[in-house]
Amino acid sequence: MPLKTNTTDAGGNGVMPPSRFHVQPLPGANFGGMVEVSGIADARAAIAAAEAEPETLPAALCEARGFLLLRGMGAISEDPELLVRLSRLFGPEVEDYNQTLVKKSTVHPEVPEIFIVSNVPPAYKAPPARPNPPLTEDGKLPTRFPHRRGWHTDQSYRRPPPDISLFYAVQASPKGQGQTIFANGILAYQELPPELQARVDGLVGIHSSSANGRTEYAVRAGDPPKDIQPHEAPQRQPVVRTHPVSGENALYLCEAGQMDWIDGPFVGLETGPDGEGGKLLYEIMQHYTRPEFIYAHEWEDDDLVIWDNRSLIHSATWYDGDAVQRVMWRTTVRGNPGNEYAGERRSWIPV
Numbered sequence: 001m002p003l004k005t006n007t008t009d010a011g012g013n014g015v016m017p018p019s020r021f022h023v024q025p026l027p028g029a030n031f032g033g034m035v036e037v038s039g040i041a042d043a044r045a046a047i048a049a050a051e052a053e054p055e056t057l058p059a060a061l062c063e064a065r066g067f068l069l070l071r072g073m074g075a076i077s078e079d080p081e082l083l084v085r086l087s088r089l090f091g092p093e094v095e096d097y098n099q100t101l102v103k104k105s106t107v108h109p110e111v112p113e114i115f116i117v118s119n120v121p122p123a124y125k126a127p128p129a130r131p132n133p134p135l136t137e138d139g140k141l142p143t144r145f146p147h148r149r150g151w152h153t154d155q156s157y158r159r160p161p162p163d164i165s166l167f168y169a170v171q172a173s174p175k176g177q178g179q180t181i182f183a184n185g186i187l188a189y190q191e192l193p194p195e196l197q198a199r200v201d202g203l204v205g206i207h208s209s210s211a212n213g214r215t216e217y218a219v220r221a222g223d224p225p226k227d228i229q230p231h232e233a234p235q236r237q238p239v240v241r242t243h244p245v246s247g248e249n250a251l252y253l254c255e256a257g258q259m260d261w262i263d264g265p266f267v268g269l270e271t272g273p274d275g276e277g278g279k280l281l282y283e284i285m286q287h288y289t290r291p292e293f294i295y296a297h298e299w300e301d302d303d304l305v306i307w308d309n310r311s312l313i314h315s316a317t318w319y320d321g322d323a324v325q326r327v328m329w330r331t332t333v334r335g336n337p338g339n340e341y342a343g344e345r346r347s348w349i350p351v
């Protein structure tokens, strides 16, 4: 899947230099691209080159069905603003996390567009639990639901939801730990069995922040939900989203930790973990996470991955938080959610 490069400008009036960016298929996946930049070794220069041809990387992301990997982006650790500059190429607005529903301790102190995912205080977040059993029968990393849990698309409990996430490894976990696993909702939608497709078309999910206490786990444990403000309320989202750039349909839903398991997970279906809706969610998720739709990223320091939340879900994996310090930076880009959300106010901003 080499990236198509334009050699004439938009008006056809002249010859443009060939792109410096080349995209190779992502090894071990049926989607995604690995970006190489010719003649440039340093991430600072690579980001400047991306700014000089601002349509190249967003087009490559779309062509690669929502996932790109760039290695060796270490200059970002010294100058975090570089990550924000690169993020700006992917949409109208790079989110300021001081205005979203996250804990202040997880916002970068100097660059509020950066959300810190780390087990190092003050941002501290414990690593995800290990699956049970930790490996599959053939000794591999479990990726399929429900053996693998934690599948979500970032901040889907807001309307309009964000478009794209950029995730950068300041300090990666060792190989074999702390991978991020991705499932491609475009491929999964295209391969839906007809019976399941008939049930998801037109279906609406109810998404909720795990902080609201409406997760499958909380409901099963009998824990009372948190009293929430209107701007924290669960939000409805279509289970099938049409991508605003490619026009492709993708599955769009989360599982235990980011749906509303009290009034949902789906509008109009029997509620709760053992209801008709919960059973359908399990069925969809088992399909969505089939091996042919999966990519598991083993992180190295200075890796940057870019994914489209409108068409992919992802899940974090366990790492040994007692022995390992892991520091990751994320930005999110919003502003192009599709016609479904046209003209809507931001649900997460208090009125």
Ligand SMILES: [Fe+2]
Residues within 6 Å of the ligand: 152, 153, 154, 314
């Ligand atoms: Fe996430």
